[in-house]
Amino acid sequence: MKLKHLIFCFYLFFSGLAAAQEGMSKGDVLFFEYRYKSAIQEYLKEMRKQPLTVQQYLNLSESYLKLGDHERATKAYLELYKKDSVLPGYHLNKMLLGIRQTRGMDSVKVFLSTGSSSLSTELYENALFNFDLQDESIDQGVFPDIFNLNDNSPQSDFAPSFYRDQLLFTSARNLDSKKTYEPSGESYLDIFVARLNIKGDIVATRPFRGIPNFDYHQGTPYFSEELDMVFYIRSNEENGNLVFDENGKNALSVGATDRSGNFRFLLKDLSTSFYYPFYDSASGKLYFAANFDDSLGGTDLYYVYTNNGLIMSSPVNLGPRINTPGNEIAPYIFEGSLYFASDVFYGLGGMDNYKSEILEDNVYSIPVNLGKGLNSEHDDFGFILKNYQENSLIGYFASNRPGGKGNDDLYGFIIQEKPGIKTFTLNGSVLNLKTNERIPAAEIRLFNQEGKIIKEEKTDEKGMFRIEIPWQETITIQATKNRHSIFSDTYTGDALSQIQNTSYNMGIVSIDDLVEEAEDQTVLKLNKFYFEKGQSKITPAIAVELDKVVDAVSRFPQMQLRIESHTDSRGGSSTNFRISQNRADAIKDYLESNGVSSSNILYSIGYGEDKLLNDCTNGVFCLDTFHKKNERQLIVVLNYDLLF
Template identity: 55%
Template sequence: MHVKKIFSTQLIFFFGAMVCLAQGKKSKGDAYFFQYEYKAAIEAYEQDMGKGTLTEQQFLNLADSYFKNNDFEKASEVYLKLYEKDSLLGNHHLNKMMQSLLKVSGEGKNDTLLTAMSSKFRKEFLENFDFNTQILSKKEEDEALDFQIFNLKSNSPQSDFAPSFYEDQLLFSSGRSLDKRNIYSPAGESYLNIFKAKSRKDGQISADVQPFTEINDSDYHKATPYYAKGLKGIFYVLSNTENGNLAFDDNGKNALAIGMQLPDGTFRLLLKDLSTSFYYPFYDEKSERLYFSANFKDSYGGTDIYYVYTNRGQIMSAPINLGPRINSPGNEIAPFIFENSFYFSSDVFYGLGGMDVYKSNLEDDTFSIPVNLGEGINSSYDDFGFIMRNEGDGLLGYFSSNRAGGKGKDDLYGFKVDEKPGLKTLALRGKITTLKGDTGVEKAVVRLLNENGGLLAETYTDDEGNYRIEIPWEKEVVLESSKERYSFFRKKFSEEELNALENTKYNFTVSNYDVLVEEKEDQTVIKLKKFFFGRNSYKLTPEIETELDKVAAFIESFPAAQLRIETYTDSRGGSSTNFRLTQNRSDTMKKYLLKKGVPESNILFSVGYGENKILNNCTNGVYCLEMLHQQNQRSLFVILNHNLLFD
């Protein structure tokens, strides 16, 4: 079995009469299909189809066989027939159907079908799709990196793929022949083996390519190595065997396991399931996670990327799926982490073609939207198995591809580049809280606008007030956030500010209207601490100014609010004197607010009511304690349009 992509590889195909699908009939095609003999499976299935004995599942197997055999026209026809029946097509096969249709009819001709299918896909997938479609169409020449990509001279006519750094050498997988080795018939090559060669300063490898003998010998597949320098161990995949012979599941399928070879010769079989193949192990020294690809039944598509926790390579947890931000309805393989960026390959249909390499940034144990690396590393063919390291003043990396001009089925390619490849994006993330900073604001809308006010992207905060929004790179953006009964937030970012925010959070606060107001005397007023003017004075004290600053902040948060300033005094003194005193107090507070930047249009009235509205029995001639008189000394900032603010 070939473990590269792993699945490499209009509608005018004529089946004759309508296909008649039978119930539960066996077919020789099944055995061929599970042994990856797709040409033979096609012949057997087509014979059974002519007899009318093909089951729906076998019809789907036939479509997959066409697909694997690169007969995309026939594959698309069968997938479409099954799609119209709304039967067995899950998201993984919808991805294959779209791949086939794009191969046959080209881009831009299947928008109607994709729109009809969109309800079947998860939100994350649709976001990834929209983002990559947008960024791949935005070709800015001044952002293009100068790649030096070269074919390795030591490639063979067979498949050479899955490069891995090993001290001063390069490890890779190959189907090149060795003496006394069996031939793996589906690929027409030797069973895969791991080889090594010395790395040269120019990025090429030596012509003296040798089998990698530091791992146990086997007559069957050994492939996709990864050298964990800290453990000095080699992770790799190998064929499931029992007593030296291939082991098969009930369907006659032979799968791949993951093992680890240590320098002392100890071999550990880490992951094995007769019905599940494991691919492309990658060990992250920092987290001690072992990443890999597998085709478990609970995947989001075909082959997904998972990880397990380890203790120096010993498995310590069940496999954990990376989730729908990374895994798609397609196949995801070949995980690799470099400087906080997560690279992998996927054959999701919106790429440049076949398998493409994608990059996602690691953010507090979450992933940013995976971005296609674009032309250069990626092509219209299969590009996969990407690795990279610092070398001199730049970066040296390798990947595999079956693009035109190679020497074999898959070739190893090297590249040199000055900085990390990948189309530049802008990601803003953080948390929105209320003014006290202790309560997250859930379901607030967050928008990014361009310098002309055009909407670039929109999202909502989660239950804890966290947001994340990502777009193709812009030199200037405006961040806006709003939620009913909360203050509106707006911030413009320059290019310098955006660069400074890379890999950091941008948190901000908003005001909750209902927390800042209260009901008093049958009116909605701004909530303030009670304050007092001096006896017979309208001079502002620092305590009064502190409360007035809260009023100014309220208007800044809710600029549509219209106020009436009301001031009252107690019954002591003459009534006309009290009217003048309270009017002066209201006017003084208004002048302070205007000086603080509150627009005059927000303060419709400033009124002194004197002793006209006594709240208790302390009227003229009644003896009262000072604290009772103070109950009548008050200022209110009444919100006149309270009932209209959020209509």
């Protein structure tokens, strides 16, 4: 059974039911009966009499696709798109797939650059990122030697799952106990088990007897060793008969069989089909694919919380970072990575295998195509992986690529490290160091070893960011904003891996938090400090304030400063001038000895008592408080208006 049948035809309609539905044309009836060639002929006849509805035009386009006529499908989609540029997401994906097949990926990129407003931000980012990864200059990661399993049948074999030291999988191979499923012409699906030999191949394939016998579809198993339970899908049935919803649809439910052979339904809805259950023992979540009404495209990935396999919550959609306008199926988690399959337009073929890192609860990195080999121009799906002998990994998946034994075949591989293109992901925030508040719209830049910008992003309204690029051995990370300082740090090798696993926070400072107006000029904001009487020695208290100047210049290296020192009127004027100059020079020496370049300090001037701020001149009695007002040190920013 082709994968498209798994997704769209895993249910039955009563014969003639569609014809009985009011308002449906003959073309509609043929389409819903999967008779796509006849549906096309009928729709073309109906077009000569009156224009097709939008839905009928979509049916016509999809019918061409089902028959592999990408040229006519693309033409039909584009004609409809010109009339109504807001296509349903599922059909938008199909149109882009057709453009890719008939005109090449460059045409898809051009379309996105001119019409991407209809795509979600996540989908657009996913597409651009995976386009970049297809660049041959990018390290494509590990390419395993892939082998076709010997026990594949002429029918469909897919959905592998580890079962202790054996392999479970789904097959349409004929069994005397199974009827024929009319839409595919093959037997109703069933679950089989096979032993694994030392080379990772399967032998001694036989029907799996760990679940109750069933006359209709059952498949896509997952065995939980922790619960000693098999999760799988099966047709909705009661008392040995299929159960249909009001539209004549027999959908697929998710159930589980325990070690004693007892079966119970877990997820069942007569109008919704469920696929590929996967139980994550670490979180207690049961993942699955389903075609709910709120899906972002065709089939989306969801999870529910469980208590030892019992459903404890409503389904949660994995969101637009994972789910697309296409179909997503076959979730599988291994060592913090979520693997799944999708037929989204930016893949290599039909269904492709992808990997996304689980960053936190229901937060994921950009899904990365696993690349050629594990993916092809055809359908590749149902990827699984586990640790194997001698520090290696063994994995399996299904594909209908040429050279197989049947419709869908099982393939295996043994590999030394996790497959897929290695990426660098950074999550965190940009903070104002003065207020410790996050800064929205701050600019994030990543540079490679040659100083070329690899990626640019901005923090969101909460001052948070997430950025992802193909792996580089050396990366410089920068953060800044207009009228703010620049944060910059460089990481290499293991240090890059370490910062991926933490919240990476970068601190910057606004120039406006560092300066103030004083005496009609812009000065650095410092607490007032005093030298000892008649002295110019830098005390620890003075050093604390001058270190703020060092920090300010390190953050704004273009600052040009003038150091001003003033005394009060007590003492001789020439003595006061000398003391103030000594103090200005002492400040300059301290700054330069602590990293401030001499090019940043244009002047150091002692004014003595020439610029008093009050009437406390020679011969005038003043309290010490008023004299103290005249004794001051100013660090003037000469080029403040030119810095930005």
